[in-house]
Amino acid sequence: MGGDKYLAKKPIVSLENINMSIDDHQILKNVSLELEEGKFYTMLGPSGSGKTSILRVIAGFSQPTSGEVLFNGEKINNIPPNKRKLNTIFQDYALFPHLNVFENIAFGLKLQQKSKAEIEDRVQQILKMVQLTGLEERDINELSGGQKQRVSIARSLVLNPRMLLLDEPLSALDAKLRKEMQYELRELQQRLGITFLFITHDQEEALAMSDFIFVINAGEILQSGTPVDIYDEPINHFVADFIGQSNIVPGIMVKDFLVNFVGKDFECADAGMRPNEQVEIVLRPEDLDITSVDQGKLTVRVDSQIFRGDFYEIIAYDEDDNEWQIQSTNSVEDDAVVGINFDPEDIHVMRYGEKEQDFDARLETYED
Structure with missing residues (x-):
């Protein structure tokens, strides 16, 4: 096979054997990973698993006890956050309430002492990109949660970062808006072609948005792969139980x-x-199908069921008292004895x- 499309992309960020401890508590344990340009990555894990600590090490807000942080192959451990070619979006957005939409987005460019003409041009381009055109003069406190999210993203994108780090930015939104923003973020990342590193504890969010997922627990990367890989081939009990x-x-x-x-x-x-x-x-x-007892590979007794909208969630037990969760488009009688196939x-x-x-x-x- 020939041609550049078969060549592996050079990673934009690499972590090599990162360890981090505070006092006697080890937060990160020998973390190594590579992030390629132009992909949507997700760090997925429960609260306290170490996923935000990894993001902070990449951003430069936290220093590892040992190991190397590389950007385009060059060590950046000692480079401060404002000198790294990446931006971070936090859970609370960190917008300036005394500035309007335009001023919030332009803030970083003013610090860089860009000309008024360049600031105007770049801010207008970003406003169009995140669908906020016409809201330039709007007060931050008058925006919806989704609009605040877009302003936060725009303020980072206007600085042309090579990589965007997003620390649970959707967690404050209601369920409907959160799902809408998932689609918007994914579409925006694909359109821009820059690397996103997204932090979340929401499994469905990670599966829906990501090119590649790192499952984190107790400061370690337990498994990494595409959403399909992680879901279909979990490596251990924790991953299987945590993902879906x-x-x-x-x-x-x-x-x-x-x-x-x-x-x-x-x-x-x-x-x-x-x-x-x-x-x-x-x-x-x-993957479990309810059938008659004589046609089933296992026999179970139905204990309870809940209607979830597009399926019934059925709880049943076999004769050894193992619990079985079954998703079916058809309801069954409580205490019914049925077969299950797979x-x-x-x-x-x-x-x-x-x-x-x-x-x-x-x-x-x-x-x-």
């Missing part, structure tokens, strides 16, 4: 492509493990304690 809803039960890997759980053998799509190794099994609720490809097998590098290598052996 999951049915997770213990099992035994009998041999390649054959796994045993709830006392039965099932064909599966996983391989590369030791014979009779203890494993965990993941089955997503949307395909071999729906079964995902996880090893205990497997690291991402070993997990990726194992996937390659049977994907080839």
Whole structure:
């Protein structure tokens, strides 16, 4: 294969073996990653997982205890935030309430002592880009939450950053506006072609917006990959449970492509493990089909159900008292005994304690 399209892009930002501690508490543990130009990246994890600490290290607001921060291959550990070619948008937007929309967006350009003509031209271009044309004189306190979000983005974009860091910027918005802003941010990033690093604890938000996700917990990157990779092939119990809803039960890997759980053998799509190794099994609720008992691979008794609008969320239990979540377009009677079906490809097998590098290598052996 020839041609530039097969060449890997040079990372715009790299972290190499980043550790960070405060007193005796280790916040980041040997974090390494690469961020390519023009992609939408998301750091996803629960509160206190370390995702914002990673963003602050990249921005220059926090110093790592050890490790290197690289921008275009050059070390920038000692370069202050205002000298780095990236901008940060915080959760509270940090807008100046005494300045109007135009003045807020122009603030950084005035600090750079740009001419009035250049400031006017660049601000008007950005206003059009974020769909705020005509609101130049509007007081900040008169704006909606979504408009404030756009002003915050515009104030960063007007400085032509190579990368935009967004620290949970949608968390203060109501559910409907939050979803609208997800689409707007994603469309804006694709149109601009600059790198976005987005911080969130919202799994659906991460899956909807990202080219690439880093799942963080306890200061470590547990898994990284595309949204489809992360959802379909979680590396461990935490990732499987944190990303979407999951049915997770213990099992035994009998041999390649054959796994045993709830006392039965099932064909599966996983391989590369030791014979009779203890494993965990993941089955997503949307992959389970309700059928008659005689046609089902498992038999369960329905305990309860909730109507979610486009599906019923059903909770059922098997004879070993394992709980099963099922998503179905049809309702069922409480206490009904039914069968559930699934395909071999729906079964995902996880090893205990497997690291991402070993997990990726194992996937390659049977994907080839």
